[in-house]
Amino acid sequence: MLEIRALSKSFGGVKATDNVTLDFADGSLTAVIGPNGAGKSTFFNLITGALKPDSGQILLNGVDLAGRSPPEIVRHGIGRAFQVASIFPSLTVQETMLAAVGADQRRAGVMHRRFPLAETRDRAEHAMELLGLASKRNRTAATLSHGDQKLLDIALALVLDPKVLLLDEPTAGMGTEERWRMIDKVRELWEKQKITVVFIEHDMDIVFKIAPEIVVLCYGRILATGKPDAVRRNEAVIEAYLGTEHHAEAAI
Amino acid sequence: MTELQAEQASKVLDNSVTQAKPRPNRDALIALAVFVVLALLPMLTSSKFLLDFVIRCAAYGLFATSLNLLVGYTGLTSFGHGMFFGLGAYGFGLMMQKTGVAVPVAFVATLAITFVVALVIGAICVRLKEIYFAFVTLAFQMLIHSTILSWVSLTGGDQGLRGGIPRPPFLGIDLSNHLHLYIVSCALLVIGLFLMHQIAQSPFGYTLRMIRDNATRASFIGIDVWRAKLTIFVLAALFASTGGIIMALFVSGAYPEFAYWTISGEGIFINMLGGVTTFLGPMVGTALFLILNDTVTRVTEYHGIVLGIVILFFAIGLRKGLMDFVIEWYAQRRERSGERAS
Numbered sequence A: 001m002l003e004i005r006a007l008s009k010s011f012g013g014v015k016a017t018d019n020v021t022l023d024f025a026d027g028s029l030t031a032v033i034g035p036n037g038a039g040k041s042t043f044f045n046l047i048t049g050a051l052k053p054d055s056g057q058i059l060l061n062g063v064d065l066a067g068r069s070p071p072e073i074v075r076h077g078i079g080r081a082f083q084v085a086s087i088f089p090s091l092t093v094q095e096t097m098l099a100a101v102g103a104d105q106r107r108a109g110v111m112h113r114r115f116p117l118a119e120t121r122d123r124a125e126h127a128m129e130l131l132g133l134a135s136k137r138n139r140t141a142a143t144l145s146h147g148d149q150k151l152l153d154i155a156l157a158l159v160l161d162p163k164v165l166l167l168d169e170p171t172a173g174m175g176t177e178e179r180w181r182m183i184d185k186v187r188e189l190w191e192k193q194k195i196t197v198v199f200i201e202h203d204m205d206i207v208f209k210i211a212p213e214i215v216v217l218c219y220g221r222i223l224a225t226g227k228p229d230a231v232r233r234n235e236a237v238i239e240a241y242l243g244t245e246h247h248a249e250a251a252i
Numbered sequence B: 001m002t003e004l005q006a007e008q009a010s011k012v013l014d015n016s017v018t019q020a021k022p023r024p025n026r027d028a029l030i031a032l033a034v035f036v037v038l039a040l041l042p043m044l045t046s047s048k049f050l051l052d053f054v055i056r057c058a059a060y061g062l063f064a065t066s067l068n069l070l071v072g073y074t075g076l077t078s079f080g081h082g083m084f085f086g087l088g089a090y091g092f093g094l095m096m097q098k099t100g101v102a103v104p105v106a107f108v109a110t111l112a113i114t115f116v117v118a119l120v121i122g123a124i125c126v127r128l129k130e131i132y133f134a135f136v137t138l139a140f141q142m143l144i145h146s147t148i149l150s151w152v153s154l155t156g157g158d159q160g161l162r163g164g165i166p167r168p169p170f171l172g173i174d175l176s177n178h179l180h181l182y183i184v185s186c187a188l189l190v191i192g193l194f195l196m197h198q199i200a201q202s203p204f205g206y207t208l209r210m211i212r213d214n215a216t217r218a219s220f221i222g223i224d225v226w227r228a229k230l231t232i233f234v235l236a237a238l239f240a241s242t243g244g245i246i247m248a249l250f251v252s253g254a255y256p257e258f259a260y261w262t263i264s265g266e267g268i269f270i271n272m273l274g275g276v277t278t279f280l281g282p283m284v285g286t287a288l289f290l291i292l293n294d295t296v297t298r299v300t301e302y303h304g305i306v307l308g309i310v311i312l313f314f315a316i317g318l319r320k321g322l323m324d325f326v327i328e329w330y331a332q333r334r335e336r337s338g339e340r341a342s
Helices: A038-048 A070-076 A095-103 A118-131 A146-158 A174-191 A204-210 A228-231 A235-242 A244-251 B002-008 B011-019 B025-045 B046-074 B082-098 B102-126 B130-150 B178-201 B203-219 B225-251 B260-273 B282-297 B304-320 B322-341
Strands: A002-010 A014-024 A030-031 A055-060 A078-081 A166-168 A196-200 A213-218 A221-227
Touching: A002 A038, A014 A038, A014 A221, A030 A038, A030 A055, A030 A204, A038 A070, A038 A078, A038 A166, A038 A196, A070 A078, A078 A095, A078 A146, A095 A118, A095 A146, A095 B203, A118 A146, A118 A174, A118 B130, A146 A166, A146 A174, A146 A196, A166 A174, A174 A196, A174 A204, A204 A228, A213 A228, A213 A235, A221 A228, A221 A235, A228 A235, B025 B046, B046 B203, B046 B225, B046 B260, B046 B282, B082 B102, B082 B225, B102 B130, B102 B225, B130 B260, B178 B203, B178 B225, B203 B225, B260 B282, B260 B304, B260 B322, B282 B304, B282 B322
Parallel strands: A030 A196, A030 A213, A078 A166, A166 A196
Antiparallel strands: A002 A014, A002 A055, A213 A221
């Protein structure tokens, strides 16, 4: 269980995350939505250690991870993918996966053996199969399509066997069809892997279709949480973010 | 061509690494064969010039290849790597002159000193990014160079360590004998290259590539980036120091120029000449550089101008080193033959 307790972070006078308290149950799938500048990415950056919170706790199964470094947090089981695919351009898909598994097995510093290590193969293979990247194993990451780079980014997080997977706009920069393919893949992964998935998304059609739980952030605060229907009807959310269109759709 | 593009082109070769079964002994056999060939060279030629050339190649080659571990593999462009070359030469020379210990003891002690100095300097520098890293390493190099110049009672100041470095025989090896020095230099070169190649092809070598490509992402898959950078900084310093020791033995002395920033500049030049996308690029660059240097200095005293033009030709005109060309050509050839076959 991932529990966020009174998490706050300010940049100068701006409160990017303001006293956020949230629970993400094991195996849940939650969408984080909100207008631009709502503090969604900052929220992810705080959980993953890219930023240090001013105050508050980030408890993963009772262990407080607030303020720890990204490698430490990753080792505790929180993986993330980025808004702009964050990959290793010169490595092939296969090398990327093998090296990531090696890092997870604390073998990133091994010098007396040759890369790749035999014990990293199975997990790397599994992750490539899962994300549909196996046929592109020998392609360098830089030569992959935008969608495949996003998948590789997710594969990088997933190959580490995280308990919680944070996806920062997995469909960013994609066309409509590609978006749905990606989000179907996310849902499939969530169902197969039975891990906690939290994702940021701007496409409300996608959010209301696939997310069982929704968190709405605005000016760093939680505006609403709950099931899609409840969030869609929430007056504050309609006013701050959704507008009347989704409210009307809900009424229909 | 950028380093990234070059690496992608070289993937045709690199993919064999992931597909073929690892052959750990192959490198050792190649290293042994190279050493045997080099060791037999004096039987084929009596040219002292050629043997001297190989000794200088050993000194500069170890230095340049170790610099490539930082620049090419990790993306750490050090402008001060030459300080460890100078440290090796002075550390070893002083140890032999002042203490009179056996050569292997002085060798190990010099590496131990380099280890400590590199650890302290590295701990400060590897936190910095790009140009800041480059300039702070350069600043440390200037600090060491100034210390050598001003601590006259110990280092001889701008005159350097004069009076020769004593080289008492050990285990039947007499380094004052030119042939013995040649064989030992070759052995150190081959062992050094073997170890560096092992590092480059190990899981740690791939950790370095990840850091070069995207250090932030590397930290988000659990890699301690600072620690990995510090480790390679110290290891590269040890190989550069070994190059300095060979140089001190060769000239039987140590001079402030060994620790001057121009040595670091030459290291970068050698890497540009040979190419940083292949492991042996810097070694090829070393041979080219020494040939170029020797030839040009014989013809004109304005050798700096000529070398400068060559640098510009490689940096601006070709935008890659000689071995990068070879790899690209090889990759294209394989691609063409693959197309024909299909």
